[in-house]
Amino acid sequence: MIAFSLRLAVSGGREAVARLLMIAAAVAVGVGLLLSTFAGVSAIDRANERQLWMNTGVKGATAATSADPLWWGARMDYYRGRTVFRADVAPTGPASPLPPGLSRLPAPGEYYASPALEKLLRDTPAVELGDRFPGRQVGTLGEDGLPSPDTLALVVGRTADEVKALPRATTVTSLATVLPHDCEYDCYGAGVHGDAMVLVLTVVAAALIFPVLVFIGTATRLSAATREQRYAAIRLVGATPGQVSVISAVESTLAAVIGTALGFGLFAALKPVVADVPFTGDRFFASDLTLTLPQAAGVVLGVPVAAALAARLALRRVTVSPLGVSRRVTPKPPSAWRLAPLVAGLAELGYFVGNRPETTDGQSTAYLTGFVLVMLGLVVSGPWLTMAAARAVARRTRRPAALIAMRRLADDPGAGFRSVAGVVLALFVTTATLAIMSTINANQGMLNGAPEVRKAIVDAPFGNRNDAALLPSVPDRVLARARAVPGFQGIALVHEDPAGTGQRSGRGIVPGLVSCADLAQIPVVGHCAPGAAVAAVDPYQLVGLVDASDREWPAAPVSEAEAAGLPVRMLYATTDGSKAAKEQLRTLFMKEFPHYEARLAEDWSSAGQKKLQGWRQLANVVLLTTLPIAGCSLAVSVVAGLSDRRRPFAMLRLTGAPLRLLRRVVGLESALPLLVVSALAIGTGFAAAAMFLKAQKDYDLVSPGPAYYGLTGFGLAASLGIIASTLPLLKRITGPEAARNG
Numbered sequence: 001m002i003a004f005s006l007r008l009a010v011s012g013g014r015e016a017v018a019r020l021l022m023i024a025a026a027v028a029v030g031v032g033l034l035l036s037t038f039a040g041v042s043a044i045d046r047a048n049e050r051q052l053w054m055n056t057g058v059k060g061a062t063a064a065t066s067a068d069p070l071w072w073g074a075r076m077d078y079y080r081g082r083t084v085f086r087a088d089v090a091p092t093g094p095a096s097p098l099p100p101g102l103s104r105l106p107a108p109g110e111y112y113a114s115p116a117l118e119k120l121l122r123d124t125p126a127v128e129l130g131d132r133f134p135g136r137q138v139g140t141l142g143e144d145g146l147p148s149p150d151t152l153a154l155v156v157g158r159t160a161d162e163v164k165a166l167p168r169a170t171t172v173t174s175l176a177t178v179l180p181h182d183c184e185y186d187c188y189g190a191g192v193h194g195d196a197m198v199l200v201l202t203v204v205a206a207a208l209i210f211p212v213l214v215f216i217g218t219a220t221r222l223s224a225a226t227r228e229q230r231y232a233a234i235r236l237v238g239a240t241p242g243q244v245s246v247i248s249a250v251e252s253t254l255a256a257v258i259g260t261a262l263g264f265g266l267f268a269a270l271k272p273v274v275a276d277v278p279f280t281g282d283r284f285f286a287s288d289l290t291l292t293l294p295q296a297a298g299v300v301l302g303v304p305v306a307a308a309l310a311a312r313l314a315l316r317r318v319t320v321s322p323l324g325v326s327r328r329v330t331p332k333p334p335s336a337w338r339l340a341p342l343v344a345g346l347a348e349l350g351y352f353v354g355n356r357p358e359t360t361d362g363q364s365t366a367y368l369t370g371f372v373l374v375m376l377g378l379v380v381s382g383p384w385l386t387m388a389a390a391r392a393v394a395r396r397t398r399r400p401a402a403l404i405a406m407r408r409l410a411d412d413p414g415a416g417f418r419s420v421a422g423v424v425l426a427l428f429v430t431t432a433t434l435a436i437m438s439t440i441n442a443n444q445g446m447l448n449g450a451p452e453v454r455k456a457i458v459d460a461p462f463g464n465r466n467d468a469a470l471l472p473s474v475p476d477r478v479l480a481r482a483r484a485v486p487g488f489q490g491i492a493l494v495h496e497d498p499a500g501t502g503q504r505s506g507r508g509i510v511p512g513l514v515s516c517a518d519l520a521q522i523p524v525v526g527h528c529a530p531g532a533a534v535a536a537v538d539p540y541q542l543v544g545l546v547d548a549s550d551r552e553w554p555a556a557p558v559s560e561a562e563a564a565g566l567p568v569r570m571l572y573a574t575t576d577g578s579k580a581a582k583e584q585l586r587t588l589f590m591k592e593f594p595h596y597e598a599r600l601a602e603d604w605s606s607a608g609q610k611k612l613q614g615w616r617q618l619a620n621v622v623l624l625t626t627l628p629i630a631g632c633s634l635a636v637s638v639v640a641g642l643s644d645r646r647r648p649f650a651m652l653r654l655t656g657a658p659l660r661l662l663r664r665v666v667g668l669e670s671a672l673p674l675l676v677v678s679a680l681a682i683g684t685g686f687a688a689a690a691m692f693l694k695a696q697k698d699y700d701l702v703s704p705g706p707a708y709y710g711l712t713g714f715g716l717a718a719s720l721g722i723i724a725s726t727l728p729l730l731k732r733i734t735g736p737e738a739a740r741n742g
Helices: 002-009 014-050 115-123 160-164 195-226 228-236 241-275 293-314 336-351 360-394 400-411 413-418 421-444 476-483 560-564 579-592 601-644 646-654 659-696 706-726 729-733
Strands: 070-079 082-091 110-113 136-140 152-157 170-172 318-320 326-328 456-461 488-496 512-515 534-537 568-575 596-600
Touching: 014 241, 014 293, 070 160, 070 579, 070 596, 082 160, 110 115, 115 136, 115 152, 228 241, 241 293, 336 360, 336 659, 360 400, 360 413, 360 421, 360 659, 400 413, 400 659, 413 659, 421 659, 421 706, 456 579, 476 488, 476 579, 488 560, 512 560, 568 579, 579 596, 596 601, 601 659, 601 706, 601 729, 646 659, 646 729, 659 706, 659 729
Parallel strands: 082 152, 110 136
Antiparallel strands: 070 082, 070 170, 110 152, 318 326, 456 568, 456 596, 488 512, 488 568, 512 534
16 A cells, blocks of 8 residues: 555656655755754764863862873953963973873963964954963864864963963863863853753754644645545545545655655755854854764654654545545534643643753753643644634624634634644744743843943953952053053052951952042042042942942042052953953953953853854744744645635535635634634743743743834734735635535
8 A cells, every 4th residue: 555655646747746845845944954953962062072171170170190290270361252261281291181182282482272263363463362372373273172163262381380370270180071060160161061052952953843744734635635536536446535544644754754865965965054053152063063873863763754643643534535525524622621731831831940950951851841742732722722712703793704714613623723833833933932032132131231331341360359469569661551552541450458448348358449540530430439539449349240430439548659559459441442442451461460360341241142142043043944834834724725625615606605705714714713823822932931931040031022023923914915815716726616516
């Protein structure tokens, strides 16, 4: 039977080939994107592994070996919002550990740079970046030591005494092989650790495959309706209704197999493109986009099997009579129990608010099953909601078109909902995706600080620690060079207050002293009390992200000359906001005071912004994929529905029903489930997003912006337009020849 079905699938001329290609194309797109998603997860894992060495020296990341110790001083620098990893090293013997990507350790006065940093150094004035790094470049860091082609990293050779003087310098006998659990300020390269991205990619995989399966089912129904005469001939020679269904299901399975093969080819073709998409804020190496054997086998076997099941379910109530009439067995009315999967999915997502699993794998399983249950619940409960809405409208309408449409929907709500199932799923995915993105953006998008704060640069000991070695003073030549930078506006020196003349901060930070003349140059952090010469300030609050120009600092009982003789804890400089001015000042401070770190407000949110950018990219991929497939599914479903009902419509036309009445019936039958279940899908999308955000980020849901409502309105309008575009088919398929007895 299967061999016979395969022959029939390809022996119908252009029409059969077009049908196969239509289903295969949809499967190919879904499979290609699904494989890209799986490969993205693998790429994140491999990128994480190759950056572990950057955490050498962090507690819990490095195991002891018998190698010669290596003096190691690592830090994270920034340039125009991009992170630059720097490791200063000094070997104590020939067996000192060697970072991956290097053939030898650099000698004092030498350094190795990553390809991206090497290019940046060539294209950037030295006063903005290159002057920070001592010595000369003698080589390039290899791919083995870089998580991404965009990684900015360098390994600098120094003497042991020079490394010892650096903050957090230590000796190590091996490089890090694990990422510590307590990985915050002291961890390097953790910005693309990607646990959250793995979780989101897992959910995206489910979001991509559902619309494709819906499309396969609707295309199979259309195929059955358009091949009615051939199926009737098969029935005349003794085929059973079940065998006819098998024939149609085999065609869809064949198309799915072809589409799966094409999907692997599409994945191979898209690999360079996917590698260039900065999902984690940086691009992937194309070689990292690999598939595991279980992933590949799961797609090869799972997609055709899912297609066969979708096709078989789509035809389970369709019977072709020996005279060529497609008839549908009237189904039992759906019960309210169909709401159970939807309620279960929402309940599962709600349970994990406050009970989030500890591991990434546990979170992936929890949220994946929750979102899949919700999407499955929308599909399962759609017929019941359609029936309830149709009955309610039928009780209140007296118009013939509305009455016929509602009675037909109430009689077979599954058929009415099936045509819009793809659009409903797309609206759910769109709503959940954009709601999550809007909320994350609202909570993290302003981390760069207020506009005036973004113009400032702060140079302070690493971590602004109280026990750090402070600058005895700032040479006049450094201040003169700072003032000579184009775009410089002002600078204030925050001196140590060892006598505690100011009040100690509630955070335990030793207060600082600033002359009021200096403070007047940086009004964004506040001002002195009237008549004061020196202000007592909290250094911790000086590095805040809000404009504090209205803050009044208390006067300190010391003279300006006495304060000027105290060690300098912090330099706070303001500019006109130009990137060149900020980076020149940063380079100057880093070169003159290597045991301090110069930071801009945008640096503190660099990792968060990279993740946010990656989530925006994923949102675009999901939206650009689900919406077109949903639109195609809607068009195919409406046409399939018309083909299924051409005989009843032809009989109505023979009894005198005008064509415009039938068009209103078809329009209402499609529009009611679309609008009713879409409202549920949108509300469910917001609810699922709210629970996901609360569980993962402890964020309250923020309403999406106008772009979401515009996109949703456009999607619904386009769906109604697709329905309207199929109505002219009624005239062609409901002629007298379609009214034959069956």
